[in-house]
Amino acid sequence: MAFLKPLALTVTLGAALFMTSSGSYAQDSFQSQLKARKGQFSLLALNVGVLGGMARGNMDYDAGLAQEAAENIVAIAAINQTPLWPEGSDGLSIEGTRAKPEIWEDFDDFASKWAAVATAADGLPDAVGDGVAAIGPALGALGGTCKDCHDTYRAPRN
C-alpha cells in the first residue's frame, strides 16, 4: 500500500500541472507560485532528512520508510519547475529568497540542473532498500546535484 502514496502524489501533481500549464499565470498568482516553490523544497528536505537521518545513524534504518522517502523524492524531482520561477522572483527584486537573477539569464541551464536532480533521484529507490550502507553514496549523488545548482544560482544566506 505504501508504494501507492508517492505514485498518487506524482499523479496529482502531474494533473495539477497539466491543467495549468496551458494557461498563463496572473500577476496575483505570483505569491502562490513562490509559496509552491518554497513548499516543494520543504517537502524535499523532509524526505531527504529521513534518508540522511538513517545514513548518519540518528534514525534506525527502516527499509520501507527509506523506500517511501526515496519515491517521494523522485516525485518531487519530477515537478516541472517553469511555473515556480516567475520572472522577478529573485533575491534582488523581492525579500525572502536566495534565488540569484542569473537563473533567468540562462533558464535552460537552470532547468538542466533540475533535470540532474531528477536523474540522481531516480537511482534512490533501488539503492535505499539494500541496507543503510547504500544510502550514504546515493544521497551523496543527490546532494551533488543540489550543490551544482546552488553553486551558480543560490546566494549566501542573509
Next chain:
Amino acid sequence: MVVAVIMLAAAALFAWQLMRPAPMELGRFDDIGGDPVAGEAVFWAAGCVSCHKAPGAEGEDQLVLSGGQRLETAFGTFVVPNISTDPDAGIGRWNVGTFAHAVTQGVSPNGRHYYPAFPYASYALMTDTDVADLFAYMTTLPASTAVQDDHDLKFPYTFRPGLGLWKRLNGDPRFKGPSGTPELERGRYLVEALSHCAECHTARDLIGRIDKDAWMAGAPNPTGTGRIPNITPGTLRWSRGDISYYLETGFTPDFDSAGGHMANVITNMQKLTPEDRNAIAAYLLQLPSQP
C-alpha cells in the same frame, strides 16, 4: 633646496624599500622532493580549484586550472589567472622555489606582488613539505593555453607596489585559533592555513586586513550580495557530527543544502579524509563565540 631634494629622494628610496617584495630563501625547497600523491590531498584542502577552474567547470574538467572566473569585488574585478601546466599561459616553467614564493608570499617569478584575493596570507602558514607536495601534484595536471585578461581594478588599487606596504602592515603570519591536542592542531592547520576559511568568514578592516578580533564571526560576501555566516559555536550551534556531515555532503542538520561559494568549498571538503573533516569540526567547536 638641495637638502629638500636629498630628503625627498631618501623618502622615496625608503618607500621603495617598504614596497619591495621581501626576499625568501627558495633553495630550501629544492631538497624536499615533493610527493604528488600527498600533494593531491593538499590541493583539495587548499581549495585551488574553486577559483582557478574554468567558469562553470564540473567533475574532471575542474582539474584544468585555466582560470577565467571574474570576481566582482569592492576593489574592482579580479580575473583569476591560468595556473595550469602550460609553459606560456600557465605556470609550466615554474620550479618549486618560484611556486613557494608565489603561494606563501604572494610574489610572482618576476618580483611583482599578487593581490590578496589570492589567499597567500593564509597559505603563508603552510609547511614546506605541503608546498612541495602541492607543486608536485599540480605538475601532473592538464595544460590550458587560455590567456586571461588582466584584472580590472579601481584606482588606487591598480598600484601594485602598494601591496608591499599592505603586506608589511598585515604583519607576520600567525595561527589564531585553539590547539592543544593533535586533532585541534590539525583542524587549526586545515582551517587557517590550507582551507583559508577566515578569508571569507571573518570581516576585514578599512585596508582589507582580516580582523582577528572578530575571528570567524561572519562578514559581508566579498563577491556579491548577502553575508558569509558566523561559524563560531554560539551562533552556529551545530554538533561535531553536524559539521562533519555538512562538509561531507553539503547538507545542513535540517537538510537544506549549501549555497553560493560554499557549494564549491564542499566539493573540496568531500575529498578530505573523515578524520580531517572531524578535525575541522573540533577546531570550530573550540573557537570563542562571537556575536
